[in-house]
Amino acid sequence: MKVGLFVPCYVDQFYPNVAIATMQLLEKLGCEVVFPLEQTCCGQPMANSGFSHISEGCNKNFVDNFSGVDYVVCPSGSCTLHIKDHLHVEGKEAEAEKIRKQVYELSEFLIDVLKIDHLTASFPFKVGIHSSCHGQRGLHLSSMSERVLPAFSKPETLLNMVKGITLCKPQRVDECCGFGGTFCVFEEAVSAKMGKDRVQEHEDNHVDYITGVDMSCLMHMEGILKRQHSKVKVIHIAEILNAHFN
Amino acid sequence: MSTRDKILQAVKNNKPALIPLQEIPALLDVTEENPIVKFTAILKNLSTEVKEVDGWDEVIQYVSELKQQYKIVTVIDGVDGIVNDGADTINQSAAALASLDYALIKGPIGIAENGAIWLNDKNLPNRLLPFICQHLVLVIEAKDIVSNMHQAYRKIQVNEEGYGVFISGPSKTADIEQSLVIGAHGPLSLRVYIVH
Amino acid sequence: MQGTTTHSEKAAQFIANEPRTDWHDDTLWFVRTKRDRAAHTIEAWEGLRATASHIKEHTLSNLHDYLTQFEQNALANGVQVHWAADAAEHNAIVHSIIKKAGIDKIVKSKSMLTEECHLNEYLIQQGIDVVDTDLGERIVQFRHELPSHIVLPAIHLKKQDVSDTFHEHLGTEKDNIDPSYLTHAARLHLRDKFIASDVAITGVNFAIAETGGIVVCTNEGNADMGVHAARVHIACMGMEKMIPKAEHLGVFLRLLARSATGQPITTYSSHFHKPRKGAEMHIVIVDNGRSRQLGRADFRNSLKCIRCGACFNTCPVYRRSGGHSYHNAVAGPIGSILAPNIDMRKNADLPFASTLCGSCSNVCPVKIDIHDQLWKWRQVLMKEGYGGSGKNIMMKGMAFVLSHPRIYRMAGGMGRKVMRWMPWLFNNKSLNPWYKNREMPAPPKQSFREWYQQNKQ
Known part of the structure; x- marks a missing residue:
């Protein structure tokens, strides 16, 4: 293939x-x-x-x-x-x-x-899941809090195959982080405020990392975390699924 | 060309090709297992006092108690011991009705899914009655409670009279900081009798 | 867009007060969660949405016939029907009815159409005393503000603001911020207005073609108090309010309040077909750009909107920027796709007041593809040149780089080098909006492409 x-x-x-x-x-x-x-x-x-x-x-x-x-x-x-x-x-x-x-x-x-049902990865950390809007609402990678339909999540299914990981969701489970492409500069104030609010929920959950399927959302949140001198880091889902910590 | 004709012409020119109208799918119309229980629970949630009673005795007594203390109007037909005095209000102005304490009105149909009760001009000799009274009492027969809006609209004819209304709970507002306040412009309270 | 304050500027002003922004956000999020709970009580929720969407799409595809049928039936019911091409004609019609009745005091329940037409302003200029009777609308009217939300007009205000306003206008106790106390004061004040007024204006939630009747939904009972106390009822409706049959109300009334506030139904759902004996009833049917929107294939289904406000409550941008930042009678995501149809230049910024997250389309009870339409409006507006020359040049530059792989590689490599060597150029709050609240990503020495060429080829 x-x-x-x-x-x-x-x-x-x-x-x-x-x-x-x-x-x-x-x-x-x-x-x-x-x-x-x-x-x-x-x-x-x-x-x-x-x-x-x-x-x-x-x-x-x-x-x-x-x-x-x-x-x-x-x-x-x-x-x-x-x-x-x-x-x-x-x-x-x-x-x-x-x-x-x-x-x-x-x-x-x-x-x-590929229909994979197991992975050899291990990642012994507490990880907050960020549900990126285009993946979720656009590609239907997971169910959406607004809809009355059965719950599922492809990224979460994969992350659950990783050894040692503890997953953690924010209360507003799928609110946008405010990146939004050029929105992040043309609507800087709203974008930054949305990002701060998103990051805060993960901070409240005391996660080590925030992960997701879109590096752009994570880049935006990373910028805010770094500005706040936070200990929380961002990591793309691919890096966790390919990770080997012992 | 009149404005009317211009608008209609523009609509005709701009509308898309006809999409045929389908029936409302039957799967939307789910019959409640116990409509009275649901009806009661919903209304209690809407700050309404619900009284489920066997026969009319309690209602009759309630009417006579109220009559001793308050200005009330009763629009309930065909019950021995209750006088329908609704007709007295037909020509009364808002100013005259403003001092009305209680209106007691029997409705022909109630809806379990939302606690609404239908009234129309047949039950409303004066349309202001259920709005201008300080307290409203609605009466419904247990057999007249349907499961949902689809069933309700099959039973009523909306244009049978000039005016009809679904009422569900006392008037309310949350316009100040989303704090729910019961008693906006309409009644300050609602009591519902479900009569078996 | 030029010459006026844009959404992003007004939003920045709003957010400058962060605790208040948090409060606004939390308050509306609470409404969204109530909506979720209500939706989840209906197993067939998604089926209801699909059916509502279908009925509205069908209606729009046959709107000409339904409007005609509605008019015929309304006339037969003894209702007077008027047609207005635009806001000015609408306002003139309403004024002429009021003048004919010989009245100078009127009450008005909530109608977003009359907000869209700026009816209040117009009537006040003509010497008519207009009293808004919806509590939220009365509050903003006292304050000479506009509603910031189509369902919750005063949602931008706190108890203290309302207390101050009522103290000034209604003589309530200073600093009494108890909502029950304040609501009761408004009740007494407005009851007098209802009783004294002989003309009542209402909006319309649904107009039934087969019966010629209209349905108005309120929680406060103000529409009914006004209409039944008055001699003349004027109902103002956008022509998209049409539905074919009374049985369709079953579908829409199940969705409307649940989507709006999480209630199973509004307290009052009033069906007006004929005026009471001795009274008059008028219906004003308004186009004001709707027939034009009907002709725009990409945007026509915005006319399915039933004005529930669910897209406002879920929108993370609306919650953090407030309704007034949209500078349009209808704010929020739906306002942002309706407004450009009315005035492209003035509203060119609104379709950009979104991250395109798609939550609005998901909560919409009539399945309007709101976020897709926001995207499509952006294309129309920029193609028509409403983006300004700066944006145009920037985007053309970007398009050029991205269609030339060699230039892209050079630019990327150079960019990362400049970032490493001259970080002050990027870490600069006035040159780089990103940097105001966020650090720049750390530029790596090697791009993926360079790694790939080194390790995989």
């Missing part, structure tokens, strides 16, 4: 360890992983700012890079959702459609495609 690793631009630049963990994890689970070198970004920063009409070049580059693999896997719910909902390229619509159907966020790929 050939998997094209789609690494979000800010992960490539700022959080290489997340991409390394994702790659190692997928390889451990038997996937042939390639990283198309000419990839840049999914185009979401432009589109969420209202400029999808100028993201044609970016979209074309994405299709050129990811045609010819069985699956595209990404350690980000938000970027995955963007590709799924909005990847269109004039003249290459068949390829774009194929990618839209075969793109997966990491945790849903592990559960739905």
Whole structure:
């Protein structure tokens, strides 16, 4: 099974360890992983700012890079959702459609495609789960507090396979952290306030780490935690699922 | 072209292709195992005093007790021992009714899922009655309590009279800091008799 | 958007008082949790939402016929029906009815449509004394403010604020902040108004095509007190309030109050078909941009809205920025998709007052895809040039870099180097909004790409 690793631009630049963990994890689970070198970004920063009409070049580059693999896997719910909902390229619509159907966020790929039921990872820490909105409400990685439907969570199912981990949820179990892409600078005051409130709930739970499927939310919360000189750290789910502490 | 015609023309031009109307799915209409228990529980939650009684004796006695002390109007038909004096209010103004202490009104249907009781012009010789009285007493026969809104709307005809209302609990507001206060503009209290 | 204060600026002012922001957030979150509990008491909740959505979609697809049918039936009931193309015509119609009745004191229960049309302002200019009778609306009216929430108009105010206002206008005891005491004072004050007023204006929650009747929902009983005490009832409705049949009320009334406040139903659900003997009843049907919105395929289903306010209560941005930051009669997520239809330039900032978290769409009882429409409005507004030139240049630059992999790699590498060598450039609160409340991520020496090339190729 050939998997094209789609690494979000800010992960490539700022959080290489997340991409390394994702790659190692997928390889451990038997996937042939390639990283198309000419990839840049999914185009979401432009589109969420209202400029999808100028993201044609970016979209074309994405299709050129990811045609010819069985699956595209990404350690980000938000970027995955963007590709799924909005990847269109004039003249290459068949390829774009194929990618839209075969793109997966990491945790849903592990559960739905690889159907894994155990992991060798161990992570003996108290971990707070952050439910990222695009993964949750967009990709349906887990049930949502607003809906009257059966409860489930793909990221939590995976984290529960990790030895030694203690999971912990905030009271407002799936409230947004306030990152929101360019929202974080254009609506700086609200964004920062939302982030502070989110972080506070995890602080109250005395967690060692906050984890989630989206490094962007975690980057935002990390910025706030560091400013507050907190002991709480952030860690991407891929890093926990690939972790070996003894 | 009149404004009316212009608006209707614009709507006609801009509306999407017709989406055929489907029936309300039967699965929404779940019959309560015990509608009276549910009805009572919901109303108690809505700060309403609920009295479940066998026969009319207690209601008759309550009416006569109130009459001795308060200005009351009773709109209950066909019960020996209770005089329906609703007709006296037909032409009374708001100013005249403002001093009304109690209104006692019998409704034709109650709803378990939300504690609402239906009244219309047949039970309301004056539409102000259940709003302007200081305290409201509604009476419902146990057999007239249905499970939910779907069942209620099948039983009533909304335009049988010029006006009809579902009432569920005393008037209330939470407009000041979300603090619930019973007794806004309408009655300060509601008592409901369920008569078997 | 230029020339006025934007949502983000007003939000920043709101948040400057952090304890008060926390209080506002907690208060509305409490309403959201009440809504959750109420929804979970109905096993078929999701089915109810789907049915409500379907009925509204059907109605919009046949709105012309339903409006006509409604008018015919209302006329047959002895109701006078008026049509208004916009706010100005609506206000003029209402004024002419009041003038004809020869009255200069009126009471009004809650109607978001009349807020949208700025009816109060207009009538007061014409010398009419308008008294809002919903408690929350009366409070904000005394304070010369606008409602900050469509269901909870005074939710931005604390007990002390209300106490001060009532002390000034109603002569209540200074600093008595007991909500029961304050509510009772308003009750006595407004009972006099009800009794003295011969015209009552109400909004409309639902208009039934097959019977020509309207339904109005309140908890306080103020709509009914006003209407039944008055000689003339004027009901003002946006034309999207239509539903085909009375039986459909069963679906909507099950959803409305549960979504709004977590109650099983409002205290009063009043069905008006005919005026009482000797009285008049008027219905004013208003377009004010709705027919235009109906023609926008991406946005028409915003007209399904039943004004429950659930999207306000769940919205993490609304809770932390307050209704007034939306500078529109209808605030919150739904306001942000309705407002650009009325004035794109003035409201171009509102679709950006969201993280697109999607919670609004999930609580919506008629399944409006609110967050998707926010995204789509952003595309329309920026394409039309309402973003300003700065944003335009920035985004074009970003698009250029991201479509050229070599330039992207160079820029990324350079960026990280600059961050390491000149951290003061980024760690600067005036140049970098991110840095005001957050540290920058630590730039690693190696990007993933560089690691991959070194280790995997």
